[in-house]
Amino acid sequence: MDVKTITVIGAGTMGRGIAYAAALGGFRTILEDVQPEQLQQALATISTSLDEGMQRGKVTAQQKIETLARISTANSVDLACRDADLIIEAVPEDLEMKIDIFCILEKFARPGAIFATNTSSLSVTEIAAVTSRPELCIGLHFFNPVPKMKLLEIVRALETSEQTVNACREVGIKMGKEVVVIRESPGFITSRINAMIGNEAFYMLEQGIASAREIDTAIKLGLNHPMGPFELVDLVGLDVRLSILEYLHRTLGEKFRPCPLLVQHVKAGRLGRKAGRGVYEYHQPEKKV
Numbered sequence: 001m002d003v004k005t006i007t008v009i010g011a012g013t014m015g016r017g018i019a020y021a022a023a024l025g026g027f028r029t030i031l032e033d034v035q036p037e038q039l040q041q042a043l044a045t046i047s048t049s050l051d052e053g054m055q056r057g058k059v060t061a062q063q064k065i066e067t068l069a070r071i072s073t074a075n076s077v078d079l080a081c082r083d084a085d086l087i088i089e090a091v092p093e094d095l096e097m098k099i100d101i102f103c104i105l106e107k108f109a110r111p112g113a114i115f116a117t118n119t120s121s122l123s124v125t126e127i128a129a130v131t132s133r134p135e136l137c138i139g140l141h142f143f144n145p146v147p148k149m150k151l152l153e154i155v156r157a158l159e160t161s162e163q164t165v166n167a168c169r170e171v172g173i174k175m176g177k178e179v180v181v182i183r184e185s186p187g188f189i190t191s192r193i194n195a196m197i198g199n200e201a202f203y204m205l206e207q208g209i210a211s212a213r214e215i216d217t218a219i220k221l222g223l224n225h226p227m228g229p230f231e232l233v234d235l236v237g238l239d240v241r242l243s244i245l246e247y248l249h250r251t252l253g254e255k256f257r258p259c260p261l262l263v264q265h266v267k268a269g270r271l272g273r274k275a276g277r278g279v280y281e282y283h284q285p286e287k288k289v
């Protein structure tokens with residue numbers, strides 16, 4: 001399986017980052033979104049990320065020009081997927097939405113094309129089941145912000161073939177990522193551990209054991225995490241974290257019951273940086289990057 005063209009469905013936080021990594025990795029890249037303004041913003045963000053890469057000495061001026069030239073945009077999934085060897089969906093974390101996308105891919109993608117989902121927690125096997133090619137379906141879990149985060153977690157669903165895993169491993173390496181391959185399990189490695197730490201931090205806050213700042217400081221300086229659990233959840237989005245915890249609670253049991261204080265924050269609209277307030281207050285709602 002020789003991947004040359006990658007289509008990314010959804011140009012939000014993750015989709016635009018994945019498109020950046022794909023184009024910089026040398027792949028012809030088609031970025032698709034139902035919202036034209038998301039595509040416009042995505043192209044601007046990718047250009048900024050390339051500038052930042054140049055400042056860090058990771059990207060040359062020539063690479064920037066070539067990378068941007070490899071990216072095109074589209075606003076319908078059926079057209080965007082036709083020429084692709086690998087299609088990565090990065091639409092919101094909603095099983096029905098992802099299944100709808102895979103049904104469209106099933107109709108319009110070429111035979112042999114790989115279907116990947118960037119889901120943080122849903123079952124890749126369940127999404128793959130709506131296609132007639134489960135051996136070509138896989139989870140490619142990138143991390144935010146994609147241009148800076150080194151890891152790609154490859155999720156092998158029940159019927160994913162070895163060739164599909166190998167082709168995606170190669171793609172990940174060309175995108176400059178360190179790749180780990182895991183067997184599908186709710187939350188994979190990273191989301192499961194992260195959700196547990198983040199939820200425990202909310203329980204500690206609820207119990208008045210320490211302030212959010214103190215918990216963040218302890219985890220950063222004592223455990224050498226680059227960010228504290230509350231700084232991280234404000235970046236990820238409290239609503240995103242809550243939906244992951246609800247899923248882990250349903251699938252893995254009681255130890256993942258979402259902390260009531262987290263649920264309250266979401267109900268209050270304290271969704272994190274994107275809302276201008278989460279566990280912490282931010283001066284202005286962050287523009288989508």
Ligand SMILES: NC(=O)c1ccc[n+]([C@@H]2O[C@H](COP(=O)([O-])OP(=O)(O)OC[C@H]3O[C@@H](n4cnc5c(N)ncnc54)[C@H](O)[C@@H]3O)[C@@H](O)[C@H]2O)c1
Binds near residue numbers: 011032034038120121
């Ligand atoms: N944000 C993170 O930190 C993070 C990290 C890893 C994985 N993920 C996963 O990546 C996926 C995307 O998350 P995100 O944070 O980028 O979401 P987002 O809301 O920022 O972006 C989703 C994009 O999908 C577009 N979209 C919605 N329906 C569509 C459709 N039918 N066809 C095409 N485009 C459509 C929206 O317009 C939006 O631009 C989710 O599954 C999420 O769990 C997110």
